Amino acid sequence: MTQPKRSINWRKITESKLFFPILALSIILFLDLIFVPNFFSFQVRDGNLYGSLIDIMRNAAPVMLISLGMTMVLATGGVDLSVGAVMAIASSVAAVMMNPVIIGLELPPDLMKFINDPNFTYSPLWEVILVTLIVATICGLWNGALVAYVRIQPMVATLILMIAGRGIAQLITNGVRIQIFYGPYAFLGQGWIVLPFSLYIVAFVFVIAWVLTRRTAIGLFIESVGINFRTSFYSGINEKRIKMLAYAFCGFCAGIAGLVASSNIKTSDANNIGDLIELDAILAVVIGGTVMGAGGRFSLLASLIGALVIQAITTSMYAIGVPAFALKAIKGVVVIFVVLLYSDQVRSLFQKLSAKGARSA
Helix, strand or coil, X not given: CCCXXXXXXXXXXXXXXXXXXXXXXXXXXXXXXXXXCXXXXXXXXXXXXXXXXXXXXXXXXXXXXXXXXXXXXXXXXXXXXXXXXXXHHHHHHHHHHHCHHHHCCCCCHHHHCCCCCCCXXXXXXXXXXXXXXXXXXXXXXXXXXXHHCCCCCHHHXXXXXXXXXXXXXXXXXXXXXXXXXXXXXXXXHHCEECEEHHHHHHHHHHHHHHHHHHCCCHHHHHHHHHHCHHHHHHCCCCHHHHHHHHHHHHHHHHHHHHHHHHHHHCEECCCCCCCCHHHHHHHHHHHCCCCCCCCCCCCHHHHHHHHHHHHHHHHHHHHCCCXXXXXXXXXXXXXXXXXXXXXXXXXXXXXXXXHHHHHHC
């Protein structure tokens, strides 16, 4: 007796939030395969894996971290434009805690001789990370309070910290770029354990976010608030607390991204760390299928793939010799393409094609 053939459900595949991000990433990598020699080659040095694909994932780590928090914010119908500034604040706080002498704080004479020692830090690493993440989470709570309780439009509310945040970061360091010599801290962004250590950090935060949103009711509450916060309120959901949680988690993710970014360049550069990264994060989340301004359904994994799409575009453009000043124009084209891709007309076209494929099968 012959087994009945199982037809591929193309409609289900095309309606998945993972479909378009994976399709976009596949197209970019296919073009790299054609135009960039040895793009997919790998090297093993000292037991660690190196290559262009590894570089894409490593360089995308800060955007991936922020996209996790931004996904929750956009899912509630909001937006956070201050994540880049929060990264700068986080890097400044961490640098000052490790090397406070640079801002005029007098250290004991027996410690002064160790400030350039790669094994020296004024505060232990766990304390640096803890305090930095608390400060970043407070920044997120500030944004959440303005949005949820003061009822300021999310774009305006987060624009306040976006503008003031880098000034705050400069005040923390007295306007000085603090060099970071502490080796264990630098390992966060530069370390390797077969793969870049920053990827393990991304995986850890992703697991936390996934458990929080897919193994508890919080994910359902976030989607409900994003679809209609008034209906959610009358259904017994405290929509203000849900928004506060989303913005706080976004600030937390921005704090981790600030630690990774500053440890990678070994300095607290308040002017450049996280500069315009909020635009990349928003674009990554939108590529992942979360509708900006409307909220509702979201996919954390699709947002991570969206971040890889953004970094793959950047890496590919550099590989084929496109100058750095032209990248913003190329990203603008990507934005237009994404907007068209998620339009109702294109979606209906894919649905028609999938329906035809199902009938022919």
